[in-house]
Amino acid sequence: MKIFTAISGALGLLLSTSSLGAFTTSVPEQDAFFDLIRAHCGKAYQGTVVSGGRAGDGFSDQRLVMHVRECTDDQIKIPFHVGDNHSRTWILTKTGAGILLKHDHRHKDGSNDESTMYGGHTQHRGWANAQSFPADDYSKDLFTRLGFPQSNGNTWHMYIYPEVFTYQLTREGRDFKVDFDLTQPVDLPPVPWGYQ
Numbered sequence: 453m454k455i456f457t458a459i460s461g462a463l464g465l466l467l468s469t470s471s472l473g474a475f476t477t478s479v480p481e482q483d484a485f486f487d488l489i490r491a492h493c494g495k496a497y498q499g500t501v502v503s504g505g506r507a508g509d510g511f512s513d514q515r516l517v518m519h520v521r522e523c524t525d526d527q528i529k530i531p532f533h534v535g536d537n538h539s540r541t542w543i544l545t546k547t548g549a550g551i552l553l554k555h556d557h558r559h560k561d562g563s564n565d566e567s568t569m570y571g572g573h574t575q576h577r578g579w580a581n582a583q584s585f586p587a588d589d590y591s592k593d594l595f596t597r598l599g600f601p602q603s604n605g606n607t608w609h610m611y612i613y614p615e616v617f618t619y620q621l622t623r624e625g626r627d628f629k630v631d632f633d634l635t636q637p638v639d640l641p642p643v644p645w646g647y648q
Contacts, residue, residue, distance in 0.1 A: 482551050484580035486528070486544065488612045493523035496640050497617065497632040504621075504628030510534065511630070517641045518542075518617065518632050529556075531644035532619070538644045539565065542619075544610075550574035553585040553608055558646035570594055572608065582611045602626075 496519040505512035514535035522529040526546040531538065541556040552573045557565035572585035587595070587606040595603040605623040612618075613634075620629040 477548060479550065479577050481577045481580050482546075482574065482583065485578065485583050485610075485612065486546060486551065488580065489520060489528055489530075489544070489610075489617070490523045492520040492617075492634065493528070495520055495637045497634055497636070498638050499619075499630045499632035502629050502631050504626065510537075511628075516630055516632075517638060518619070519641055519644075521644070521647075529647075531641065531647075533641045533644070538642055541644050541647070543571075547573065551583060551585075553610070556646070558644070560645050562646035564646075567594065567598060572606075581613055582609065584609045 496517050499516040499518060501512045501516070507513070511534060514537075515533075517533040519531045519533065520528065521531055521541075528544045530542040530544070532540040532542060534540065539558050539560075541558075543552075543554045543556055545552045545554070550573055552571065554569050554571040557568040559565055570587070570591035572588045572591060574583055575586060576584070578584060585608045587604060591606070592604040595601060595606075602625075603623065607622050609620040609622065610618065611620070615633070615635055617632040617634055618629060619632075620627070622628075
């Protein structure tokens with residue numbers, strides 16, 4: 453009985469003082485990808501639409517800036533500024549089963565946009581320089597409810613190399629890609645809407 457009590461106590465202490473991360477799997481390719489982005493924390497870079505742009509799309513004629521703004525061991529927040537629109541933030545989170553990408557969209561007053569927190573989770577190991585995020589069930593339900601069922605086939609891709617970071621959205625009939633020049637940091641943009 454004393455042995456059982458001691459084991460139970462030790463197990464309880466272990467569970468209360470350790471994070472769930474200790475019981476999850478670390479994937480080297482995804483860890484490397486995460487760390488390559490995190491190495492740019494505190495810096496901002498200007499981008500250019502390199503595919504899928506069209507006149508009046510709200511991107512091609514605007515200054516595009518990504519800012520690797522907030523970084524912890526398991527989460528990176530990257531505001532994506534489009535001209536004077538500071539509503540978008542990409543959130544990358546290590547889940548222990550891979551990496552989750554979410555798009556946090558806010559109004560100017562900081563409140564949530566109706567179309568927010570969509571994205572997806574990695575389904576494969578990927579590579580140190582590239583990861584893909586197919587739309588998750590939450591996103592598909594959201595897109596359907598908002599009247600954009602074609603977006604249910606969305607897959608987001610991120611690529612990082614010494615010279616360039618790429619954000620890409622693909623689905624049938626759509627391929628939108630922005631390249632950011634990592635060799636030339638730019639002045640930091642304003643605080644994204646909804647953040648401090």
